[in-house]
Amino acid sequence: MTKKHRNGEISEFDRELSAGTAGGRAVGDVILGIDGGTTSTTCVCLPFLHPHSLHLPDSLPLLARVEAGCSNHNSVGETAARETLEQVMAEALSKSGLDLSAVRAICLSISGVNHPTDQQRILNWFRDKFPSHVKLYVRNDAAAALASGTMGKLSGCVLIAGTGSIAYGFTDDGREARAAGAGPILGDWGSGYGISAQALTAIIRAHDGRGPQTKLTNSILQTLGLSSADELIGWTYADQSWARIAALVPAVVACAEAGDEVANNILQDSVKELALSVTAVVQRLGLCGSDGKGSFPLVMVGGVLEGNKGWGIAQEVINCISKDYPGVVPIWPKVEPAIGAALLAWNFLKDCEQE
Amino acid sequence: MTKKHRNGEISEFDRELSAGTAGGRAVGDVILGIDGGTTSTTCVCLPFLHPHSLHLPDSLPLLARVEAGCSNHNSVGETAARETLEQVMAEALSKSGLDLSAVRAICLSISGVNHPTDQQRILNWFRDKFPSHVKLYVRNDAAAALASGTMGKLSGCVLIAGTGSIAYGFTDDGREARAAGAGPILGDWGSGYGISAQALTAIIRAHDGRGPQTKLTNSILQTLGLSSADELIGWTYADQSWARIAALVPAVVACAEAGDEVANNILQDSVKELALSVTAVVQRLGLCGSDGKGSFPLVMVGGVLEGNKGWGIAQEVINCISKDYPGVVPIWPKVEPAIGAALLAWNFLKDCEQE
Structure with missing residues (x-):
């Protein structure tokens, strides 16, 4: 894993890594980062490294990257926003050769999330889709943009x-x-x-x-x-x-x-x-x-x-x-906001497990 | 005709004047003034006084006033704009107890008329509707607004x-x-x-x-x-x-x-x-x-x-x-722009007949 990734690009190396190892992964070992904007929505899937051993690598081992349309509920309505988010998550897991059970944490960083009620609404959409041990975080899209520069520090x-x-x-x-x-x-x-x-x-x-x-x-x-x-x-x-x-x-x-x-x-x-x-x-x-x-x-x-x-x-x-x-x-930033969202989930999880 | 009219209001006096005399008017003795805006279109019908004897009266002998919707062709398209203009002219004449043959001159002061081509297009719509001796003038709506303050002087x-x-x-x-x-x-x-x-x-x-x-x-x-x-x-x-x-x-x-x-x-x-x-x-x-x-x-x-x-x-x-x-x-201005448009027609006609 010595190749550098810029803005979430997937190297051939990572594709091989993904194809070669995904089948053998344990349950609960990936993180999804989602940057949901008014123009497009990006979801990335990263392997979960144990928080205590986490040193952000120069090269991010990206398993999959998926793009779709708008997921701002103010622009396209709740149903379309929800469907877009479900779709990118399912595709990112499928491309990684995994299913929902592989997920450890998800950070949805979505444009149009301005109040706690927006946050709660999106949490409600997905809470039942995942086992209760899966951590879900919902933030404004600005959070992912910040984290893409601070490597996950909010x-x-x-x-x-x-x-x-x-x-x-x-x-x-x-x-x-x-x-x-x-x-x-x-x-x-x-x-x-x-x-x-x-x-x-x-x-x-x-x-x-x-x-x-x-x-x-x-x-x-x-x-x-x-x-x-x-x-x-x-x-x-x-x-x-x-x-x-x-x-x-x-x-x-x-x-x-x-x-x-x-x-x-x-x-x-x-x-x-x-x-x-x-x-x-x-x-x-x-x-x-x-x-x-x-x-x-x-x-x-x-x-x-x-x-x-x-x-x-x-x-x-x-x-x-x-x-x-x-x-x-x-x-x-050297990485895209969706990676920022994944790094946020990583850090939230680390804080959570340290408490 | 001593009552003052403000902003084109029709007094009972004028209604009686109109009802009592319109049937007996000679052909070619009224003027139509049209203020065509993006919100609404107003058409007024005034009797034509001989240019050489014209001294603008304190009281304008308004025969009819009609309102309709938008006549800016940029907003509603050519067909709708044309129909609105035809409608207000027909109604104003009908309310005055007259028909098209009574018209001496018309000034259409229309929002969206910015180029000679706009002017020519609107002239073409109506040229064949009226006998050739009827004078047609087409101007931007700003012309009527100016004329409503200068009592017809452009x-x-x-x-x-x-x-x-x-x-x-x-x-x-x-x-x-x-x-x-x-x-x-x-x-x-x-x-x-x-x-x-x-x-x-x-x-x-x-x-x-x-x-x-x-x-x-x-x-x-x-x-x-x-x-x-x-x-x-x-x-x-x-x-x-x-x-x-x-x-x-x-x-x-x-x-x-x-x-x-x-x-x-x-x-x-x-x-x-x-x-x-x-x-x-x-x-x-x-x-x-x-x-x-x-x-x-x-x-x-x-x-x-x-x-x-x-x-x-x-x-x-x-x-x-x-x-x-x-x-x-x-x-x-003490009168509305549609009156300004009628006064413009009056003045154009005066200049034309003096030449």
Whole structure:
């Protein structure tokens, strides 16, 4: 097991390992980690190593990885969400050559879990499916994202900035807090959607005389195959999917890198918004100690925070947060959130067995 | 005919006038004015006074007024838009005890008419319905709104701020320009929707620690019957109709009047946005002469610009515009836009017959 796995990729080595050993496994020796999002749901199956001997390996011995559609009950309803979760778990076990009896613990980290009632509802769906010794944990999807950076420790802060944006923090003593994540109408201006919507607005303002000229006009009209700014209105309202609009972020970054001041200001505003959502969470939870100088991990997740070369949004966010909280330790996860969920289950189980 | 009519109301006097004289009218002696919006369509029928003897009367001799649904072809499609327009014209004539042969001119001032092709399409719908001597005029709905304040003169600027916002300007020599009016995704922050969305955002920011506390929280949660700011997210996305969100403007104004700084800042920003949309149009069209000091009418239309007592958004907008353009002459229309459309037809006809 010396090969490294990035983002849950399954190596040939592991396939062989899985095929060769699964038949002989004892009951109660795997863990399922589920990252349930609004776009897709991923389930991974990992062998359970005894908690006392647990040293997180460089290489995770992934037995199976399965993907399916949305499992956010707010988006698709309870029945569809439940069926999707059942399906990915069954497939992950089947691919591993196992059945339900092999499961030791499951962490379901699901988008749309915001209240204890959401948590309880999902627990109720699955409690009877598994023997009572199987541990079930239900968390928000932010928990898996954080754990993917902290290798299973539910402590610190995670900033997710893709189509939407949210900051989520957890303390060692079980408190949690979130900021932003309320969608575009409620002002998630740091998100990919927010950046792109402001770029489109800047084009309209340049066109009608309310704002300065900008390279965004040519760049985005060309990207969209439109011939004038007037046509942008029809394009925008023809399909208001947030992801479609958020997909324009690379064009905004390219214009900022080419020295366009309007694009640069939009990215600067986005940086301030993202940093503010993190500092609000850090402040409320006291994540950096009473003197504000304690260190805390900040896991960075999502397309907006991934490697831009010239204009590094993620690095600017870190610089901005550092001014208030010099102890911030940024982490770019090396594994995907579903692995984070499995590692959470692993750690919960360890804590549970140590008590 | 001494009674005054406000906003197109029909007095008993006029009903009698209509009933007593319509049967005896000569062919070619009425004008139809149509204000076609996204929410509703209004058609008024007025008697035609000979252009050379035209002095706009204090009292408009309204023969009929008819209302129907949407006639914006972008919203309901061409067939439905056309049928609605045919229906209101037929009903207005029928109520006046007349038929198509009585029509001298029609002005259709329709939302969604943005290009010469839109204009031509609507002309084509109706050209064959009427004898060739009947004059047909098609304009954007902003033209009727302007004319409702200038009593039929298509010259100056109109600012419309209701659910959405737009500034539209027309010059004596036939040029026109618009600013804003691109909807919420494209940043109409001065509109009723814009004001309310920013108020909702401010509540979320106060709740998650990103912004200062504000009276908006209690005021708006109470208005909506919600018990916590968390519930606002569900409320907002359950029904994203722009008008439903814009309906919160009175609560924002009340908080600003009660001294809330957050609400006050939102209204100040709205004022700047609305003023900027007007000054952009004035600048582009040169509406105030080469020295910037010439006078021009600014017709103020829509719920956001109607009488607030303590916090007068409309007056603040005028003050803001006056700094750049001291010649601005604000007008609050005394008649509705459909009457404005009829007056436009009247004036077009006068110009046409004088040539």
